[in-house]
Amino acid sequence: MTRDSAAISVFTVLAELFAAAADGCRDRSPLTQRLLTDAADDLRQGGVTAKIMAGSECDREGTVPGLRFAGAVHRLVLEGRAPGLAKHYPSVGGQPHLPTLWEDALPALNAHADVLRQRVLATVVQTNEPGRSAPLYGGLMVAAQEAAKAAGRHVPFCVRLLEVGASGGLNLRPHHVGYQLPDTVLGDPDSLLVLDPEWTGRPPADLSHRLRVVGRAGCDPAPVDVSTEDGRLHLSSFVWADQLERWNRLRDALDLAATDPVRVDRSTGPEWLAHQLARAERDVLTVVWHSVVWQYVSPADRAMGRAVLADAAAKATPLSPLALLVFEPRRTDDGYRFELLLKLWPAGISLNLGHGAGHGTPFTWDVTPWE
Structure with missing residues (x-):
């Protein structure tokens, strides 16, 4: 197995955790479900999500890496650093349009990949509901x-x-x-x-x-x-x-x-x-x-x-x-x-x-x- 194929294999496992987290949002948060579903597909293809999740490939299920990713992206929106994505986020006055969500997310993910990676690595899920x-x-x-x-x-x-x-x-x-x-x-x-x-x-x-x-x-x-x-x-x-x-x-x-x-x-x-x-x-x-x-x-x-x-x-x-x-x-x-x-x-x-x-x-x- 080549190094590239091994990396894709590892991210495939992580993609399954993203998909499981997306399924957990079913009927409760269509926005988060769609974001994580598309991010899981991007992981399988070795896209920008793989760069963001580098260092988290072997995280156990209980750490919910998908929700850490979604939280890091949401924080970008809350900080005003992803205006093209913000139009989908009701928390800042937007209205989700799921068919174009990932298309509008990609510029923010690419522009802030390093910041997102550090946040994913440094944080744990804390809803404190x-x-x-x-x-x-x-x-x-x-x-x-x-x-x-x-x-x-x-x-x-x-x-x-x-x-x-x-x-x-x-x-x-x-x-x-x-x-x-x-x-x-x-x-x-x-x-x-x-x-x-x-x-x-x-x-x-x-x-x-x-x-x-x-x-x-x-x-x-x-x-x-x-x-x-x-x-x-x-x-x-x-x-x-x-x-x-x-x-x-x-x-x-x-x-x-x-x-x-x-x-x-x-x-x-x-x-x-x-x-x-x-x-x-x-x-x-x-x-x-x-x-x-x-x-x-x-x-x-x-x-x-x-x-x-x-x-x-x-x-x-x-x-x-x-x-x-x-x-x-x-x-x-x-x-x-x-x-x-x-x-x-x-x-x-x-x-x-x-x-x-x-x-x-x-x-x-x-x-x-x-x-």
Whole structure:
């Protein structure tokens, strides 16, 4: 096999990952689907996309190289560096015309190939989707009340929230978000961010209680400073440009973050979590939370994180309980389903609270054992 044919073979494998990412956008983002489909064809032919993805040829599926490429291109548009492409991007006022999308993308890809390559190499997918605050809020209400019942208390626990893979920390303020239901608004009705959670059913909890969050902390291998323009652009670039509802939701979440700063520490997770869990607080439920990050965590860090959590769980008491609340994709016969899972110690409660779209809404509350 010649060097050129070997390179084409490698990029063919990468092209399949692009095609899989494109399929994941089906019926949700026609613009991103078409961009990634055409980019996959360009990869197979050794075109400019191969130059941009050089150095990422052997990336594993979980790093989603196609979405990193799409995010880098979107950022060019947001920065005003691809005017010919911008006319297709609703996030900057454009209107997609899919038959000519790739034709209009090529000049920008060729002109900025080196910049795009560096961004693809240096970044990870960080949607930090604020819509996930909706299932998180409901899950926290359930956790605080179930832990109280197990301890013989009539009042739900206050919550200390620890988020692993927090990105920009947008989901570390669920008590400051409003959740518009047909008959009421949960959380903060005066919030800068009011979500339609699109719930089918309701959380198995008394929603008249107020969620009391008394502590928050987060970590991420590459934390995003959402107080800066660079950080805001970074998160915005990963929103699919033709999903204006998500785009506007992120704008509101960033505005809320500016009024309520939360620090996100730079850490892969296990050591940070061990440090946080070394301190147990009486009359407080400590909740470890993560959402759609597990695929990015190395096997070693997964094992270390489980061990840290198991050690803390063994030390939990009825008056200093511990919870794990996660919203992650789980494999099914038809592919994947995003499920909200809750464990409580020492109560020994283990629940699958329901399932929803990857961005948190819509969500169906359907409580079953977590097996």
